[in-house]
Amino acid sequence: MHICIRNGRLIDPDSGMDRIGDLYLAEGRIVSIDSRPEHFHDDRKIDASGLVVCPGLVDLSARLREPGLEYMATLESELEAAVAGGVTSLACPPDTDPPLDEPGLVEMLKHRARNLDRARVYPVGALTQGLKGERLTEMVELHDAGCVAFSQADAPIANLHVLMRAMQYAATFGFKVWLRPQDMYLANHGVAHDGEVATRLGLPAIPVCAETIALTDILSLMKETGASAHLCRISSAEGVALVRTAKQQGLPLTCDVSIHHVHLVDMDIGFFDANCHLMPPLRGLADRDALRAGLMDGAIDAICSDHAPVDDDAKLLPFAQAETGATGLELLLPLTLKWAMENRLSLPEALARITSYPARILGIDAGQLVAGAPADLCIFDPDAYWVVSNAELKSQGKNTPFLGMELCGRTRFTLIGGHVVYGW
Amino acid sequence: MSIHPQLNKNGELQHLLTTEGLPVAILRHILDTAESFIGVTERDVKKIPLLRGKSVFNLFFEPSTRTRTTFEIAAKRLSADVINLNMAVSSQTKGETLLDTVDNLSAMHADMFVVRHNQSGAAHLIARHVGPEIHVINAGDGWHAHPTQALLDMFTIRRYKQDFHTLRVAIIGDILHSRVARSQIHALTTLGVPEIRVIAPKTLLPARVERLGVHVYHNMTQGLKDVDVLMILRLQHERMESAHLPSTEEYFKYYGLTPGKLLLARSDAIVMHPGPMNRGVEIDSEVADGSQSVILPQVGFGIAVRMAVMSILAGN
Numbered sequence: 001m002h003i004c005i006r007n008g009r010l011i012d013p014d015s016g017m018d019r020i021g022d023l024y025l026a027e028g029r030i031v032s033i034d035s036r037p038e039h040f041h042d043d044r045k046i047d048a049s050g051l052v053v054c055p056g057l058v059d060l061s062a063r064l065r066e067p068g069l070e071y072m073a074t075l076e077s078e079l080e081a082a083v084a085g086g087v088t089s090l091a092c093p094p095d096t097d098p099p100l101d102e103p104g105l106v107e108m109l110k111h112r113a114r115n116l117d118r119a120r121v122y123p124v125g126a127l128t129q130g131l132k133g134e135r136l137t138e139m140v141e142l143h144d145a146g147c148v149a150f151s152q153a154d155a156p157i158a159n160l161h162v163l164m165r166a167m168q169y170a171a172t173f174g175f176k177v178w179l180r181p182q183d184m185y186l187a188n189h190g191v192a193h194d195g196e197v198a199t200r201l202g203l204p205a206i207p208v209c210a211e212t213i214a215l216t217d218i219l220s221l222m223k224e225t226g227a228s229a230h231l232c233r234i235s236s237a238e239g240v241a242l243v244r245t246a247k248q249q250g251l252p253l254t255c256d257v258s259i260h261h262v263h264l265v266d267m268d269i270g271f272f273d274a275n276c277h278l279m280p281p282l283r284g285l286a287d288r289d290a291l292r293a294g295l296m297d298g299a300i301d302a303i304c305s306d307h308a309p310v311d312d313d314a315k316l317l318p319f320a321q322a323e324t325g326a327t328g329l330e331l332l333l334p335l336t337l338k339w340a341m342e343n344r345l346s347l348p349e350a351l352a353r354i355t356s357y358p359a360r361i362l363g364i365d366a367g368q369l370v371a372g373a374p375a376d377l378c379i380f381d382p383d384a385y386w387v388v389s390n391a392e393l394k395s396q397g398k399n400t401p402f403l404g405m406e407l408c409g410r411t412r413f414t415l416i417g418g419h420v421v422y423g424w
Numbered sequence: 425m426s427i428h429p430q431l432n433k434n435g436e437l438q439h440l441l442t443t444e445g446l447p448v449a450i451l452r453h454i455l456d457t458a459e460s461f462i463g464v465t466e467r468d469v470k471k472i473p474l475l476r477g478k479s480v481f482n483l484f485f486e487p488s489t490r491t492r493t494t495f496e497i498a499a500k501r502l503s504a505d506v507i508n509l510n511m512a513v514s515s516q517t518k519g520e521t522l523l524d525t526v527d528n529l530s531a532m533h534a535d536m537f538v539v540r541h542n543q544s545g546a547a548h549l550i551a552r553h554v555g556p557e558i559h560v561i562n563a564g565d566g567w568h569a570h571p572t573q574a575l576l577d578m579f580t581i582r583r584y585k586q587d588f589h590t591l592r593v594a595i596i597g598d599i600l601h602s603r604v605a606r607s608q609i610h611a612l613t614t615l616g617v618p619e620i621r622v623i624a625p626k627t628l629l630p631a632r633v634e635r636l637g638v639h640v641y642h643n644m645t646q647g648l649k650d651v652d653v654l655m656i657l658r659l660q661h662e663r664m665e666s667a668h669l670p671s672t673e674e675y676f677k678y679y680g681l682t683p684g685k686l687l688l689a690r691s692d693a694i695v696m697h698p699g700p701m702n703r704g705v706e707i708d709s710e711v712a713d714g715s716q717s718v719i720l721p722q723v724g725f726g727i728a729v730r731m732a733v734m735s736i737l738a739g740n
Contacts, residue, residue, distance in 0.1 A: 199630035200444065202544040202567030202603060207631075271429045272545030316523050316553075318543030318566070 008048025056088025068097025309397020
């Protein structure tokens with residue numbers, strides 16, 4: 001399939017390229033920018049006038065709910081949502097049922113995903129068996145089956161000795177450990193940030209020190225074991241400060257933030273809006289500002305959707321009992337554009353946080369718009385306004401705090417390996 | 425549906441979920457209406473027909489004797505049909521969801537739900553869900569709110585102290601886990617009380633509680649000085665197991681209200697407690713039964729205040 005994308009605003013986040021041009025795709029790759037290669041007969045032309053052509057989005061955290069949680073969502077529905085959101089590669093955390101702790105489960109997931117011919121799925125394997133925080137998984141086997149890193153998802157490791165051994169073992173083989181810093185005892189079944197809102201609403205709270213103390217443990221264990229770590233979904237100003245310092249000291253550390261935390265704060269819970277029941281909890285305004293500052297200065301590398309589709313019934317409960325999470329794959333792009341506009345950031349700089357930077361964290365060949373790169377592309381209309389509604393969302397989960405809000409920026413075409421998988 | 429959680433589009437009370445954001449005019453109207461019902465509760469024939477033909481469902485997902493009984497009496501005095509449902513041992517244990525239960529009871533033509541639940545926000549959830557013909561009264565949700573308790577406390581204060589604008593009020597005890605304290609603080613603030621104090625050890629205070637408009641004290645000697653109203657909170661025994669406190673004995677020694685500590689307050693100060701009391705834990709018997717205690721009158725006023733809330737809701 002030879003495709004010519006004409007007259008688009010071509011953006012390569014890494015080089016900062018941002019200009020109108022043509023793109024030539026063949027054999028699943030970008031073969032040329034601007035100059036038509038010799039003997040190139042396009043099977044298809046895409047007119048991208050007025051549209052942005054950028055690398056397909058790379059999402060570091062998207063729950064697909066398979067295996068085992070199909071009542072919430074399926075691979076079909078969520079990979080359709082991914083490409084509708086311009087996401088071409090995604091990492092899925094291991095907190096499925098059963099968790100991704102055996103090679104067979106990972107192979108099955110990869111196989112199912114490949115057959116659907118939608119977004120590329122990169123499973124993150126369980127760090128401990130059953131995510132119980134007790135015994136190590138067969139990390140090498142899991143890696144061979146397709147796992148790109150190892151994590152506990154949201155399950156805690158109470159015993160730091162186990163965490164140290166897990167990091168040592170992962171470091172032996174050069175595997176990266178992904179951890180969400182939260183001390184389970186300090187979090188103590190809390191559901192909201194320990195601030196004025198939780199106090200007013202009478203909600204059990206999670207103090208900021210639940211994040212910073214866990215983070216300090218992880219940083220110490222990194223020094224002890226030599227392991228590389230990626231911190232998932234940081235939430236607090238103090239947390240960002242610790243990450244910044246650790247990076248300055250040269251620790252092999254990367255960090256992401258969920259798009260929800262870039263925009264929302266605990267005040268958005270309003271009168272117990274269960275769609276704002278997220279993990280980590282939405283924190284205060286100063287925290288949100290610090291997360292944004294961290295994105296600007298590189299303390300935080302990437303933005304993820306933290307996609308977590310939840311069925312309606314699981315949200316129609318009192319706040320603390322409602323399932324955590326929000327659907328996000330289709331909102332990652334418009335919400336990142338909104339952040340860029342609010343912070344007066346150039347489009348290449350903003351898109352880097354959802355393309356090239358997360359691709360580097362995953363260690364995959366993606367996130368670049370250069371000759372020779374895979375033809376995984378997102379072609380979007382930066383000026384298209386749309387209202388987030390049940391009908392507009394392809395994801396099986398309709399749970400998002402942004403329901404009813406008008407956002408700007410909509411995917412028109414998504415290409416994976418040179419094939420149009422979304423758009424006409 | 426109205427944007428406001430408890431007012432209809434005409435600004436009238438549709439549900440009573442919390443005292444937070446309750447307009448002062450509505451709050452005063454409830455207290456004035458309750459005043460007019462005090463006579464009724466003292467008559468031989470204690471019934472008035474304001475809620476005749478209406479069904480009030482007491483939905484108690486958490487055990488309660490006092491609150492449930494006073495709601496039941498209040499509804500019956502207004503001539504309503506009262507259905508008591510002890511949900512703690514009913515459909516919830518059979519796996520039915522909260523909103524399914526509510527839907528089923530709505531289909532039985534309920535006019536009013538009185539809801540007690542151990543989860544903060546449960547009453548809000550139900551109020552958002554039901555049709556416009558149904559009124560929801562929050563009879564206590566988790567740590568969040570207990571508005572009728574706070575209203576009867578305001579009624580009590582007004583009976584004994586008249587002017588809210590000159591008062592110094594202290595709330596003493598487990599503020600962190602108390603829906604009563606939260607509702608009291610909002611109601612006192614709305615009624616114009618210039619100085620509200622909370623007195624508790626740091627383990628029993630929620631984060632940034634001062635943002636609710638209260639002064640924080642950890643010491644009874646300082647906190648009780650020149651106070652007009654003392655509102656004591658119940659201390660749950662679980663607090664010892666969750667490392668909030670070492671023992672009831674030590675708590676009583678430093679935060680229990682004894683006759684000696686009461687001397688620090690103004691000589692005409694009143695002592696209140698929402699019940700049930702733990703004598704010798706948060707309050708000394710001598711104080712509880714003493715001349716400054718208004719704890720028993722509080723209970724009686726609770727019926728009039730709940731009658732007021734129900735009749736106002738039924739009229740809107």
